[in-house]
Amino acid sequence: MIKLTSVHKEYPRSGPALRDVSLHVRKGELVFLTGHSGAGKSTILRLVQMADFPTAGEVRVSGFSSKTVRPRDIPQLRRKLGVVFQDFRLLRDRTAEDNVAFALEVTGAKRAGIAQRVNRLLGQVGLSHKAQAFPDELSGGERQRVAVARALANDPFVLLADEPTGNLDEWAARGVFDLFKEINAMGMTVLMATHDLDLVRAHPEYRVVELSQGEIVYDSASTLEGQRSRAE
Amino acid sequence: MMPYAFREALTAFRRTPLLTMLSVVAIGFSLFVVGLFGLTAYNIRRAIEKVEEKVEVVGYLTDDALPEQILVATQEIRGLPEVAAVRPVSKIEAMANARETMEEFRDVSTDLESNPFPASLEVSLKPGSRTPTAVARVAKHLKAYPFVEDVRYGRDWLDKIYLIRQILGGAASIIGGAFALVAAIVIATAVRIAVFARREEISIMRLVGATDGFIRKPFLLEGLITGFVGGILSAVLTYVAFRVLDSTMFRIEWIPGRWVLGVVAAGTAFGFLSSAAAVRRHLRAV
Numbered sequence: 001m002i003k004l005t006s007v008h009k010e011y012p013r014s015g016p017a018l019r020d021v022s023l024h025v026r027k028g029e030l031v032f033l034t035g036h037s038g039a040g041k042s043t044i045l046r047l048v049q050m051a052d053f054p055t056a057g058e059v060r061v062s063g064f065s066s067k068t069v070r071p072r073d074i075p076q077l078r079r080k081l082g083v084v085f086q087d088f089r090l091l092r093d094r095t096a097e098d099n100v101a102f103a104l105e106v107t108g109a110k111r112a113g114i115a116q117r118v119n120r121l122l123g124q125v126g127l128s129h130k131a132q133a134f135p136d137e138l139s140g141g142e143r144q145r146v147a148v149a150r151a152l153a154n155d156p157f158v159l160l161a162d163e164p165t166g167n168l169d170e171w172a173a174r175g176v177f178d179l180f181k182e183i184n185a186m187g188m189t190v191l192m193a194t195h196d197l198d199l200v201r202a203h204p205e206y207r208v209v210e211l212s213q214g215e216i217v218y219d220s221a222s223t224l225e226g227q228r229s230r231a232e
Numbered sequence: 233m234m235p236y237a238f239r240e241a242l243t244a245f246r247r248t249p250l251l252t253m254l255s256v257v258a259i260g261f262s263l264f265v266v267g268l269f270g271l272t273a274y275n276i277r278r279a280i281e282k283v284e285e286k287v288e289v290v291g292y293l294t295d296d297a298l299p300e301q302i303l304v305a306t307q308e309i310r311g312l313p314e315v316a317a318v319r320p321v322s323k324i325e326a327m328a329n330a331r332e333t334m335e336e337f338r339d340v341s342t343d344l345e346s347n348p349f350p351a352s353l354e355v356s357l358k359p360g361s362r363t364p365t366a367v368a369r370v371a372k373h374l375k376a377y378p379f380v381e382d383v384r385y386g387r388d389w390l391d392k393i394y395l396i397r398q399i400l401g402g403a404a405s406i407i408g409g410a411f412a413l414v415a416a417i418v419i420a421t422a423v424r425i426a427v428f429a430r431r432e433e434i435s436i437m438r439l440v441g442a443t444d445g446f447i448r449k450p451f452l453l454e455g456l457i458t459g460f461v462g463g464i465l466s467a468v469l470t471y472v473a474f475r476v477l478d479s480t481m482f483r484i485e486w487i488p489g490r491w492v493l494g495v496v497a498a499g500t501a502f503g504f505l506s507s508a509a510a511v512r513r514h515l516r517a518v
């Protein structure tokens with residue numbers, strides 16, 4: 001699955017972003033990654049995508065290791081990860097369905113199946129009726145659903161979400177998170193960075209990992225004491 | 233539905249038509265220079281070939297040359313590797329030829345005593361040996377005989393044509409090279425702008441796991457098409473130049489079809505390689 005072992009990450013001018021982070025996300029889990037702004041949440045998600053690499057320690061994702069991965073393997077890894085962001089990152093000159101189809105086209109999916117698959121994905125996020133709409137014609141919540149549909153297009157084993165509700169009003173946020181819950185209930189692993197504490201508190205059934213200044217200070221799956229003894 | 237890369241390449245043309253046109257024109261002009269050189273070189277070559285068929289080295293003999301000496305010399309010269317044939321021309325023949333070709337000699341008497349035309353040996357060369365060096369060697373051989381008074385051949389003329397061809401070739405390389413450099417810069421700029429215009433798309437492609445090869449393909453295809461159209465443009469320009477020259481200045485021949493294909497292929501390859509180099513550099517920055 002996803003395993004970070006004693007990960008340090010330092011950016012050239014801004015000092016350490018992660019210090020000795022060890023985190024194991026198991027198959028089928030839904031994990032909240034919380035912490036103040038600048039705590040290192042996005043950095044962890046970037047390391048998991050291998051868009052960046054640790055200064056020390058190792059990141060393992062589904063058989064790929066940050067220590068041994070070759071640049072030309074990375075596209076293969078990315079196809080196994082679905083990613084959504086706070087700012088949606090949809091292409092404004094394409095309709096909802098074209099945005100979803102894009103992820104399939106550019107990974108060389110067979111043309112024949114694409115339209116059907118896109119239909120099904122939009123259905124899954126409850127947007128079949130907005131397939132022809134451009135992003136500018138959609139609400140924030142709807143845009144994020146399109147982004148989720150795109151993230152799921154290549155059948156990833158995990159959904160990574162970086163503040164997916166950060167730009168949404170509470171209603172829309174709740175709707176999008178309900179979608180995550182559904183997807184998780186069907187067996188998908190979800191790793192979601194968020195600083196929406198109300199959302200986290202409202203769902204005590206899910207694992208919470210809290211970062212502060214680049215360190216894991218709380219993990220509901222293990223005790224704080226457990227964290228400390230492991231570090232020793 | 234068109235394949236993705238092709239569709240994207242066409243979109244790029246639509247997004248930046250001016251820049252695309254500029255790329256095409258730059259390639260077209262650089263190859264136009266090459267085409268003009270080809271046209272000139274080809275016609276010079278044809279002219280040389282025609283002249284070369286007539287390349288002869290003529291040794292003029294003194295009036296006291298003995299027939300046996302002339303016979304020996306004829307056989308010796310005939311034995312040289314460059315020589316195709318040696319034809320002895322007597323004083324009488326020489327005068328007859330002159331009277332035939334030149335009006336002013338019509339009235340000259342046939343009196344042998346006052347015949348001003350020397351006897352000669354006309355040496356023609358084998359097809360492969362009609363070069364300035366071969367001609368000079370044969371001339372030297374002829375000159376070595378004491379009864380050979382003077383040797384004539386179109387040496388200066390031949391040298392000049394070769395020189396002109398070389399100068400033209402040099403000039404075409406420099407001008408063509410300069411245009412090619414401009415073309416490469418324009419293409420690199422076009423690629424940079426295209427990459428910039430599509431940086432969001434490219435970052436999403438990376439995000440969902442498109443390979444670098446896939447991301448590059450539309451840019452390479454665009455370069456290929458730009459180069460191909462530029463090559464065609466240069467061929468058309470060259471043809472127009474040919475028609476203009478042919479009808480206003482001198483009759484010349486059109487270059488062989490293979491050369492035209494070569495120019496178009498060169499444009500295509502150039503467009504492709506320029507884009508490949510630029511895309512490599514700029515994609516790294518996205």
Ligand SMILES: Nc1ncnc2c1ncn2[C@@H]1O[C@H](COP(=O)(O)OP(=O)(O)O)[C@@H](O)[C@H]1O
Pocket residue numbers: 011012013014016017035036037038039040041042043044
């Ligand atoms: N590309 C970068 N270059 C330099 N510093 C960075 C970069 N990305 C993040 N950082 C720094 O790393 C720390 C963690 O950032 P981030 O992971 O984005 O935090 P979060 O997502 O929890 O708000 C911050 O101090 C931030 O300034």
Ligand SMILES: [Mg+2]
Pocket residue numbers: 038041042043162
């Ligand atoms: Mg962040």
